[in-house]
Amino acid sequence: MTQTITERAPAKINLALHVRARRPDGYHALETLFAFLEDGDELHFTPGAASFTIKGPFAAALSGEGDNLVLRAARGFAATFGVAVEGAWLLEKNLPVASGIGGGSADAAAALRILARRHDVARNDPRLFAVADALGSDVPACLLGEPALGTGRGEQLDPLGRLDGVPVLLVNPGVAVSTGPVFKAWDGVDHGGIMTGAALDRALAGRNDLEAPARTIAPAIGEVIDLLRSTAPTLARMSGSGATCFALYARDDQCAAAADRVRAAQPGWWCLESRLS
Numbered sequence: 638m639t640q641t642i643t644e645r646a647p648a649k650i651n652l653a654l655h656v657r658a659r660r661p662d663g664y665h666a667l668e669t670l671f672a673f674l675e676d677g678d679e680l681h682f683t684p685g686a687a688s689f690t691i692k693g694p695f696a697a698a699l700s701g702e703g704d705n706l707v708l709r710a711a712r713g714f715a716a717t718f719g720v721a722v723e724g725a726w727l728l729e730k731n732l733p734v735a736s737g738i739g740g741g742s743a744d745a746a747a748a749l750r751i752l753a754r755r756h757d758v759a760r761n762d763p764r765l766f767a768v769a770d771a772l773g774s775d776v777p778a779c780l781l782g783e784p785a786l787g788t789g790r791g792e793q794l795d796p797l798g799r800l801d802g803v804p805v806l807l808v809n810p811g812v813a814v815s816t817g818p819v820f821k822a823w824d825g826v827d828h829g830g831i832m833t834g835a836a837l838d839r840a841l842a843g844r845n846d847l848e849a850p851a852r853t854i855a856p857a858i859g860e861v862i863d864l865l866r867s868t869a870p871t872l873a874r875m876s877g878s879g880a881t882c883f884a885l886y887a888r889d890d891q892c893a894a895a896a897d898r899v900r901a902a903q904p905g906w907w908c909l910e911s912r913l914s
């Protein structure tokens with residue numbers, strides 16, 4: 638019997654994102670603290686006839702896309718490991734698209750984990766990371782799937798130790814933001830690197846240097862941050878290039894109360910209560 642293989646594609650957040658320099662190749666040199674949530678998209682693969690189906694609350698946002706990152710990941714895997722990848726992909730799209738929480742990158746990483754399982758490739762095989770790297774700057778971090786300091790364009794990773802159980806609330810005002818234009822709008826000023834120490838201390842002392850440029854493109858981000866700050870979080874900040882913002886709390890009940898407040902104040906905004914992993 639053909640076996641379906643399932644992998645979760647957890648949402649990624651950047652606890653801090655310091656932009657240090659523009660690089661000659663058009664990318665930006667970063668120092669960033671990656672963390673992952675317990676929740677996200679889910680990907681299923683059933684070997685057999687080729688197909689690609691998207692369902693879930695954000696499926697429509699991707700339906701016009703001819704070349705999903707999942708299929709590009711599958712092609713990269715097939716070429717690198719010299720195997721045929723034929724089967725039915727089913728993506729449950731629970732995360733908003735173009736929103737700074739790595740949805741597409743997480744899906745691509747989940748595809749690589751599925752194919753690694755199917756073809757007995759070790760999860761830490763450097764060739765798997767090379768395929769991830771070629772797909773996007775956040776894909777290696779999503780493949781690692783645990784808290785890490787990212788340097789380079791975000792692909793060089795140093796694990797930080799787990800952050801299991803920290804309550805987190807994600808809020809998106811329903812505005813899709815493309816990453817490239819946000820980086821382009823960065824003012825070019827280096828405000829310094831991320832300090833050393835424990836991950837959450839480093840996050841608290843850090844910044845997201847893309848927040849100011851993202852707010853010029855999507856002013857609603859400012860409203861999200863203001864609302865989150867009014868819920869007494871330990872930290873509220875934009876993730877990635879936006880527009881999703883996150884807030885961390887000391888306890889689950891504080892996170893739940895904050896989610897209630899956000900839903901009451903802005904019923905149209907997307908809101909996810911979760912925990913770091």
Ligand code: C5P
Nearest residue numbers: 663664665667773774790791816817820
């Ligand atoms: O690597 P990825 O394709 O996900 O990046 C999308 C865009 O974001 C790039 O084309 C680039 O404009 C910008 N980017 C950047 N510096 C990074 C990562 C991404 O300028 N470190």
